[in-house]
Amino acid sequence: MELLKVILSLMFCMTTVSVLSPSNFKTNGESGATEYSNATWVPANKNNFSPSEKESNGVRWIVIHDIEGSADAALRWFQDERAKASAHYIVDYNGKVYQMVKEKDIAWHTGNWKYNVHSIGIEHAGFADKDMFTDEEYVASAKLVAYLCKKYNISIVHWEGIAPEDPNNGSGIIGHYQVPDPKNPSLGGGVSHHYDPGNYWNWNYFIALVKKFYYLNATAGENKKVVAAWLGMYSDYWSSDYNTWKNQVYDAMERLSKAGVNTIFFLAKDPWGYVYYNSSVAPLNKKYNWDVLKEVCEAARKYNISLHVYINALSEGEDTPNFYLLSHKDQALYDQDGGMLGWADPGSEEYVERLLSIVKEIVSNYKVDGIQLDRIRVPPNALGKASEEKFRQTYNKDPESNMDLWNNFVREEVSELVKKVHELTKSTNTSLYVSAAVFPVYDLQGVGSSLRYQLQDWKKWISSNYVDFVCTMAYTSDFNKFKLYVDDEVKVTQDPSKVYIGIGAWLLNKNGLKEQMDYVFNKSKLNGVVLFSADSLLNSNELLSGISEYLKEGYTPDEKEKFFIILLVASFLVLAFILLGFFLKLKRKFLIT
Numbered sequence: 001m002e003l004l005k006v007i008l009s010l011m012f013c014m015t016t017v018s019v020l021s022p023s024n025f026k027t028n029g030e031s032g033a034t035e036y037s038n039a040t041w042v043p044a045n046k047n048n049f050s051p052s053e054k055e056s057n058g059v060r061w062i063v064i065h066d067i068e069g070s071a072d073a074a075l076r077w078f079q080d081e082r083a084k085a086s087a088h089y090i091v092d093y094n095g096k097v098y099q100m101v102k103e104k105d106i107a108w109h110t111g112n113w114k115y116n117v118h119s120i121g122i123e124h125a126g127f128a129d130k131d132m133f134t135d136e137e138y139v140a141s142a143k144l145v146a147y148l149c150k151k152y153n154i155s156i157v158h159w160e161g162i163a164p165e166d167p168n169n170g171s172g173i174i175g176h177y178q179v180p181d182p183k184n185p186s187l188g189g190g191v192s193h194h195y196d197p198g199n200y201w202n203w204n205y206f207i208a209l210v211k212k213f214y215y216l217n218a219t220a221g222e223n224k225k226v227v228a229a230w231l232g233m234y235s236d237y238w239s240s241d242y243n244t245w246k247n248q249v250y251d252a253m254e255r256l257s258k259a260g261v262n263t264i265f266f267l268a269k270d271p272w273g274y275v276y277y278n279s280s281v282a283p284l285n286k287k288y289n290w291d292v293l294k295e296v297c298e299a300a301r302k303y304n305i306s307l308h309v310y311i312n313a314l315s316e317g318e319d320t321p322n323f324y325l326l327s328h329k330d331q332a333l334y335d336q337d338g339g340m341l342g343w344a345d346p347g348s349e350e351y352v353e354r355l356l357s358i359v360k361e362i363v364s365n366y367k368v369d370g371i372q373l374d375r376i377r378v379p380p381n382a383l384g385k386a387s388e389e390k391f392r393q394t395y396n397k398d399p400e401s402n403m404d405l406w407n408n409f410v411r412e413e414v415s416e417l418v419k420k421v422h423e424l425t426k427s428t429n430t431s432l433y434v435s436a437a438v439f440p441v442y443d444l445q446g447v448g449s450s451l452r453y454q455l456q457d458w459k460k461w462i463s464s465n466y467v468d469f470v471c472t473m474a475y476t477s478d479f480n481k482f483k484l485y486v487d488d489e490v491k492v493t494q495d496p497s498k499v500y501i502g503i504g505a506w507l508l509n510k511n512g513l514k515e516q517m518d519y520v521f522n523k524s525k526l527n528g529v530v531l532f533s534a535d536s537l538l539n540s541n542e543l544l545s546g547i548s549e550y551l552k553e554g555y556t557p558d559e560k561e562k563f564f565i566i567l568l569v570a571s572f573l574v575l576a577f578i579l580l581g582f583f584l585k586l587k588r589k590f591l592i593t
């Protein structure tokens with residue numbers, strides 16, 4: 001028991017580990033010294049890493065190791081000047097995370113100097129040849145990796161095979177066994193051919209977890225609630241003078257992030273046909289003459305806000321046809337009297353191609369976290385040239401006399417478009433998320449039906465994996481209606497990670513907002529809300545403080561109860577007064593007679 005000093009030779013990360021009594025490593029307990037907020041700072045001995053004056057050496061890789069022992073062993077060994085080895089982070093069996101080397105400094109962990117320079121090393125309690133990694137460990141490590149991927153813009157992919165000889169020629173997540181031997185780059189495991197973390201490390205599970213936490217905005221290292229806002233820049237709130245506007249954007253991100261908003265859905269194509277980024281497909285909103293999306297991406301990143309882009313898919317003018325449809329009449333939908341609508345025909349291949357080009361431009365040219373389709377719906381019973389042609393070919397029937405069949409047909413075309421956007425986005429970058437903003441209530445008698453009245457089959461989009469999640473637009477100030485919407489949406493989607501509830505913040509006061517947020521997070525156990533809109537929040541400090549108060553204190557219907565008590569007391573007094581009056585009258589009457 002007593003300080004039995006054994007020197008073990010290890011095949012893996014550390015060449016030797018001194019095993020002392022448990023928990024006698026030095027920790028100065030300065031959590032402030034860690035970069036990752038969930039880690040405890042236990043600095044490595046200064047002889048075990050190379051300090052760097054640079055802010056970052058260009059982190060491109062995350063290297064997964066195992067310790068061949070416990071976290072304690074690694075903590076003590078990296079504090080021992082004989083080790084000549086270190087790692088940035090250590091993850092224990094119970095999910096506890098330690099940081100030992102600053103991310104900007106160069107930990108000695110790969111057996112390849114260039115990879116040491118361009119990577120972050122994470123050691124895990126466990127053995128390459130034993131099935132001992134725990135779920136707590138996977139989860140804690142995945143949160144850490146999600147944070148690192150976001151910070152250094154690293155793709156969430158497990159690199160296949162040995163990583164490139166020059167670390168600048170790739171990027172991703174690898175095991176130590178994939179680090180090339182600098183002398184013989186076709187061999188892995190660095191100069192001494194380590195093979196950790198070994199065959200028991202479950203890469204598929206791990207990468208899926210990383211994606212989950214990345215997406216849930218793991219910047220604080222926690223599986224946080226998603227509090228998102230839809231942000232558009234078509235309103236008068238936003239200045240058309242570049243410098244004023246830029247200040248507004250940074251100010252907005254700061255205020256939103258302080259309130260607890262951690263995700264933004266930014267409008268990049270509006271329902272009138274204009275875009276808010278540098279496009280060769282569609283015209284920029286005339287108000288701006290700079291790349292709006294690019295600046296918004298940078299501002300969001302500064303405040304650790306996830307940024308998804310949303311585009312209006314099938315509306316081109318919405319109420320009345322816009323310039324685009326007026327010059328592309330065969331791509332429009334028409335009412336049954338031949339009047340052109342402000343909606344595009346989802347069966348028009350030209351229109352679909354154009355929309356896909358817009359998606360392609362955005363996901364290829366901007367560092368965004370996902371793409372969202374808005375107004376991915378069309379009015380029922382509307383006719384379109386291209387769709388009609390396909391319908392006649394398929395059924396040999398007229399749409400006009402087969403409206404149910406026709407609406408089903410068009411609904412399928414809308415779903416097909418969602419599927420294409422999903423395929424295109426994932427083929428460009430697998431870590432991007434595809435979502436859709438949808439009407440509340442899938443199909444509920446007497447309440448609503450996005451299925452029938454919007455031709456929007458979002459249940460199918462979820463079950464067929466055409467989208468990663470939907471955001472329902474459950475906008476109402478009527479709390480009972482809101483509950484009805486949310487309950488239906490939970491029931492339809494089944495998987496709570498696939499639905500975020502859109503809240504109409506502009507309809508609510510502070511208390512109403514807290515009440516609806518509470519119904520989503522606390523009563524319904526869902527992961528996120530999306531508030532419409534950022535403008536409404538920025539115009540109301542009351543709403544912004546409602547968000548932060550809810551996230552800190554939760555919701556207790558105090559004010560509401562107080563109100564009811566006052567109401568109850570008041571009605572009791574009124575009643576007593578009436579009764580008293582009645583008795584006095586009766587008494588007087590009695591006395592007179």
Ligand SMILES: [Zn+2]
Nearest residue numbers: 013065176196
């Ligand atoms: Zn290793």
